[in-house]
Amino acid sequence: MTIDWHTLKTGTGTTELAPSxxxxxxxxxxxxxxVLGSNSEPLDIGRISYTVPPHLRRAxxxxxxxxxxxxxRRRPSTCHxxxxxxxxxxxxxAxxxxxxxxxxxxRLIHHSGWTVRITNGRPEFTPPNWLRRRQT
Ligand SMILES: [Zn+2]
Ligand SMILES: [Zn+2]
Incomplete structure (x- = not known):
């Protein structure tokens, strides 16, 4: 599957799958x-790279x-x-x-309002507003 760089970056545009x-x-x-030319012919092909290299995944x-x-508690082998x-x-x-x-x-993190950040070296999750309101 190929995706336009701008579409990937902004999450907007039309593609076979939803940009998100x-x-x-x-x-x-x-x-x-x-890099594609005006008729979608490949002009330049870069090197395959992993977005997360193996040593970082291990860490x-x-x-x-x-x-x-x-x-x-799902095992790392099933995780992204x-x-x-x-x-x-x-x-x-990093x-x-x-x-x-x-x-x-x-999927939940990408497609719902959940957010995650690293606090003191540990992941910290924040539920979306609508869920927070329901819990209180
Ligand atoms: Zn999980
Ligand atoms: Zn992700």
Missing amino acids: AIRRLACDAKVLPV LIVRDKHCAFPGC AHHITHWANGGDT LTNLVLLCGMHH
Whole structure:
């Protein structure tokens, strides 16, 4: 699947899949940068790179041990490395910007109002406003 750089960055535009879904898939993936000409012919093909290199994934597993979402214990082998600030938006691929999430919670973080940040070296999750209101 190819996606326009602008579409990936902003999450807006028309693609086969919803841009927000592509952002989620690209969050932890192998990426092959391709520059397309005006007739969509490939002009320049970059080198495949992993958005999260293996050594960083190992360090992330040591820190989070399993899916980091509250109450979830899914094993690292079923988890994705989520970029808190998407790499397409300049987010670092570093432990301070990564969190281990199972497929289900990775989808949740991308497509609902949940947010996550690293506080004192640990992931901290914040529910969306509508959910907070319901709990109080
Ligand atoms: Zn993600
Ligand atoms: Zn999970």
